[in-house]
Amino acid sequence: MRLAVINPNSTVSMTEKIAEAARIAAGPGVTVEARTCAGSPPAIQGPEDGDLAAPHVMAEVRRAEAEGADACIIACFDDTALAEARAAVSIPVIGIGEAAFHAAMLLSPRFSVVTTLSVSVPVIADNIDRYGMASACARVRASEVPVLDLEKPGSDARGKVSAEIARALAEDGAGAIVLGCAGMADLAAELAAEHGVPVIDGVAAATGLARMLVALGPSAKPTRKEHPCPAS
The missing domain is CATH 3.40.50.12500 (Rossmann fold)
Structure with a gap:
């Protein structure tokens, strides 16, 4: 299993810390690939920083899918660009x-x-x-x-x-x-x-959830199909 852990900010030392937490939580059999959004602010502190980071997060999520990741974690507590990322790719995307x-x-x-x-x-x-x-x-x-x-x-x-x-x-x-x-x-x-x-x-919670969703296989793939509400 390959898990892409994306740090939406540009601080490499934080990426390394996040990656270590994910690897401990993931255990054996999981490859954690940590990614830093180099063009983002050094920290995400408020909605303006999140808006600046969002395009970089989206680029990294798409790249992770293209390179064969089984799931992505967006490792900012604001869940930066989470909904947009889920809509853009066919692998599970989890916000911490x-x-x-x-x-x-x-x-x-x-x-x-x-x-x-x-x-x-x-x-x-x-x-x-x-x-x-x-x-x-x-x-x-x-x-x-x-x-x-x-x-x-x-x-x-x-x-x-x-x-x-x-x-x-x-x-x-x-x-x-x-x-x-x-x-x-x-x-x-x-x-x-x-x-x-x-x-x-x-980070640990999202890593565990990512493992579970990947293990569930195709049934856990996100869907973009709209389901009508049942008639009352």
């Missing part, structure tokens, strides 16, 4: 945000999201609403950590994320935490142990 929300709902009736900056909160909240998961999400919270601080050795990014998780558990009634940035992928296990609740990394 949507995958993480599904995983959280299987683990707890209520979850909170801890993301980076406040500018990302409306995008994530809108996605949760469009996916039909708003009733399960207690709150989308910003730790006020710039995305690239997650790549800086010695920054206080981890401490800020952990403090926001503690506030979510105390104030939101959440039984699970979703990490709202692909750059947090290496923090999930440590933060879960620290706080004693499931802490979900969307």
Whole structure:
């Protein structure tokens, strides 16, 4: 199985971190091919960055299919260009945000999201609403950590994320935490142990989902055919 993991931003160190998380989650028998969107902003922080990254994501998704990938993961928590990518190719395309929300709902009736900056909160909240998961999400919270601080050795990014998780558990009634940035992928296990609740990394969740969809074979291929609603 070949899995293309696409980092919508242009920061190579983040691509490498994402790829490592995907390889650990994928296990044996899966080749993870990591791709960086070199023409994109260095971080996706808000809808404007997402709009700039979208054409590069689309190009990488199409290239992945042409080169024989069995599935694609879009490794930005905003699920950048996800709907458009699914409509453009015939292989499964999974966003790490949507995958993480599904995983959280299987683990707890209520979850909170801890993301980076406040500018990302409306995008994530809108996605949760469009996916039909708003009733399960207690709150989308910003730790006020710039995305690239997650790549800086010695920054206080981890401490800020952990403090926001503690506030979510105390104030939101959440039984699970979703990490709202692909750059947090290496923090999930440590933060879960620290706080004693499931802490979900969307890269790992999307990788597991991709394996499942590919294993299902042709029945899991996306369809562009419109199905009429049944008569009431």
